[in-house]
Amino acid sequence: MTLHHPQAVQLELDAVLHALSDPQRLRIVQSLAEDPTPRRCGAFDLHVTKSTLTHHFRVLREAGLIHQLEEGTSRLNSLRRDDLDERFPGLLDAILAAASDHAPLSSAHG
Amino acid sequence: MTLHHPQAVQLELDAVLHALSDPQRLRIVQSLAEDPTPRRCGAFDLHVTKSTLTHHFRVLREAGLIHQLEEGTSRLNSLRRDDLDERFPGLLDAILAAASDHAPLSSAHG
DNA sequence: TCAGTAGTACGACGGGCATCGTACCACATG
DNA sequence: CATGTGGTACGATGCCCGTCGTACTACTGA
Numbered sequence: 001m002t003l004h005h006p007q008a009v010q011l012e013l014d015a016v017l018h019a020l021s022d023p024q025r026l027r028i029v030q031s032l033a034e035d036p037t038p039r040r041c042g043a044f045d046l047h048v049t050k051s052t053l054t055h056h057f058r059v060l061r062e063a064g065l066i067h068q069l070e071e072g073t074s075r076l077n078s079l080r081r082d083d084l085d086e087r088f089p090g091l092l093d094a095i096l097a098a099a100s101d102h103a104p105l106s107s108a109h110g
Numbered sequence: 111m112t113l114h115h116p117q118a119v120q121l122e123l124d125a126v127l128h129a130l131s132d133p134q135r136l137r138i139v140q141s142l143a144e145d146p147t148p149r150r151c152g153a154f155d156l157h158v159t160k161s162t163l164t165h166h167f168r169v170l171r172e173a174g175l176i177h178q179l180e181e182g183t184s185r186l187n188s189l190r191r192d193d194l195d196e197r198f199p200g201l202l203d204a205i206l207a208a209a210s211d212h213a214p215l216s217s218a219h220g
Numbered sequence: 221t222c223a224g225t226a227g228t229a230c231g232a233c234g235g236g237c238a239t240c241g242t243a244c245c246a247c248a249t250g
Numbered sequence: 251c252a253t254g255t256g257g258t259a260c261g262a263t264g265c266c267c268g269t270c271g272t273a274c275t276a277c278t279g280a
Contacts, residue, residue, distance in 0.1 A: 013208045014131055021127035022268080042226065052269055054228060059267095073226045073277045088208035090200060098123045098198035132238080152256065162239050164258060169237095183247050183256045 003061065003068050003075075008083035011064040016088070019063035024048060025056050026099055029065055029079060033096050038069065038076035113171065113178050113185075118193035121174040126198070129173035134158060135166050136209055139175055139189065143206050148179065148186035 020026050028044050041057050042050075057077065060066045064083065069076040084092045130136050138154050151167050152160075167187065170176045174193065178185040194202045 013205070014133060014136070017127050017205070018131035021124055021131050023124060024268085026124070040226070048268085049270060050227065051229085051271075055268075057227095073275095075227075088204065088211075090204040091208050094198065094200040094204040095123070095127070098201050101198075134238085150256070158238085159240060160257065161241075161259085165238075167257095183245095185257075 003070065005061060005067060006064045008064070008080075008087050011083065011087045013088065015063040016065065016084075016091070019059050019065055020095055022056070022059075024052075025060055025065075028056065028060060028077075030096065030099050032066065032077065032079040033081075033092075036079060036081075038078040040074045041077060113180065115171060115177060116174045118174070118190075118197050121193065121197045123198065125173040126175065126194075126201070129169050129175055130205060132166070132169075134162075135170055135175075136205075138166065138170060138187075140206065140209050142176065142187065142189040143191075143202075146189060146191075148188040150184045151187060 020029065024046055027046065031044055041053050044053075046053060046056075048056075057066070057068065057075070061068050064080060064087075067078050067080050069078070081092065130139065134156055137156065141154055151163050154163075156163060156166075158166075167176070167178065167185070171178050174190060174197075177188050177190050179188070180186075191202065
């Protein structure tokens, strides 16, 4: 079974903003923006249980923010930058800029 | 008693995104962006009751998105564009652009 | 085969939120 | 004083959401 991803044209602003209004999910997107390397759900330092993690990644995927590629027992997550930029030009950049000003990921664990 | 408005520096991204993730509130902000004239809470065509209206305007105010000036029995609402732009450059513009693409206010009642 | 890893599915819990109705206040106007 | 207008406060309701635990599947490797 393949995972459902909305098409770029179908992305809804409400869903995107809601997805990013949660600190944990904003963290994930921030991290993926800093380092675009696709990586596992568990590879994000989030301090929540696995089931909660699954939930957050699902919200992000269904909002169209990330792409999840099934790879063995893992799912490789990547940011849908191009689709986001195509649908909502400048939105992701503005949010990421605001987020990095707010609580920079690079110094979050320092 | 004066209404509490957060300072520009204190604006939190989570709160802003959450405030704008609600369709009704996004509508209000959209409307204020299209026509910056400060106006009453009741002057927005929202199809919700007065108490719900009060709630939404409070959320917007406490997130720092709007300013409410007490004027007699009314509150004049205006968009805090400058403060938003100062704190989160480009964010409001990007969201408004995305929103107008999504569901243009000017054609909402047409 | 046994153990470990990566993740899902389901159910539950608690809190928050959008919405409403009712009651109430402040001001203007007749 | 009575009425209308603009808005708040409070309580209730129903739903959604973030979080967790438990049980489960699928793959990997000793």
